[in-house]
Amino acid sequence: MSLQDINTRIAKAETAAGRAQGSVRLIAVSKVQPNERVEAVLEQGHRCFGENRVQEASGKWPAFRESYPDIELHLIGPLQTNKARQAMDLCDAIHSVDRPKLAKTLARLAQEMGSCPDLFIQVNTGEEEQKAGILPKDADAFIAECRDLDLPIQGLMCIPPVEEEPALHFALLAKISERNGLTGLSMGMSSDFESAIALGATHVRVGSAIFGDRVKQPG
Numbered sequence: 001m002s003l004q005d006i007n008t009r010i011a012k013a014e015t016a017a018g019r020a021q022g023s024v025r026l027i028a029v030s031k032v033q034p035n036e037r038v039e040a041v042l043e044q045g046h047r048c049f050g051e052n053r054v055q056e057a058s059g060k061w062p063a064f065r066e067s068y069p070d071i072e073l074h075l076i077g078p079l080q081t082n083k084a085r086q087a088m089d090l091c092d093a094i095h096s097v098d099r100p101k102l103a104k105t106l107a108r109l110a111q112e113m114g115s116c117p118d119l120f121i122q123v124n125t126g127e128e129e130q131k132a133g134i135l136p137k138d139a140d141a142f143i144a145e146c147r148d149l150d151l152p153i154q155g156l157m158c159i160p161p162v163e164e165e166p167a168l169h170f171a172l173l174a175k176i177s178e179r180n181g182l183t184g185l186s187m188g189m190s191s192d193f194e195s196a197i198a199l200g201a202t203h204v205r206v207g208s209a210i211f212g213d214r215v216k217q218p219g
């Protein structure tokens with residue numbers, strides 16, 4: 001697959017769902033990809049990328065930004081509070097706000113820094129023990145808490161369990177979002193982004209379908 005193929009498929013899915021062209025943002029997930037592959041996608045004009053680790057992102061993106069100042073960077077992986085400041089400095093959006101302690105830290109730093117990236121609350125729709133995210137039953141209260149902290153919450157994010165039909169999880173996320181008056185929905189990856197678009201995704205996070213298979217991450 002190429003970037004162009006993915007863009008074409010996104011456009012088709014938007015049309016099929018009766019949605020406006022350009023209503024879905026493609027986050028090209030570049031984690032553990034060699035720099036040549038990232039550079040190739042930058043050269044094709046794409047500027048919106050996702051990384052799942054602060055450390056890897058901070059080693060990689062400042063240099064790319066010197067050549068391409070209009071890069072938009074999204075953190076899509078779990079965030080430790082001690083890396084929050086670094087993440088806020090580096091990223092335009094954080095998709096993994098998943099617990100009160102992190103929300104409070106982000107709020108304090110936002111006050112201090114006078115700015116804050118766009119935020120998405122990660123919901124553990126499959127209620128999986130090993131996965132990050134607020135449980136669906138706690139989502140409404142957590143969204144309210146984040147709003148009380150004046151955090152710029154754009155929407156919700158989920159990663160469906162591998163063994164389950166993703167559409168059920170996308171629909172659940174959309175329902176929680178709607179009843180809380182949120183508009184952003186970060187959902188859909190290489191294997192299921194068209195289904196996510198049909199169910200209202202505003203941000204799809206696509207890695208291997210654009211860049212090719214990832215080299216296996218250690219650990």
Ligand SMILES: *Cc1c(COP(=O)(O)O)cnc(C)c1O
Pocket residue numbers: 029031052076077159189190191205206207208209
């Ligand atoms: C790696 C990753 C993706 C992209 O996965 P692909 O299957 O390669 O498209 C999307 N979202 C998150 C949170 C990820 O960590």
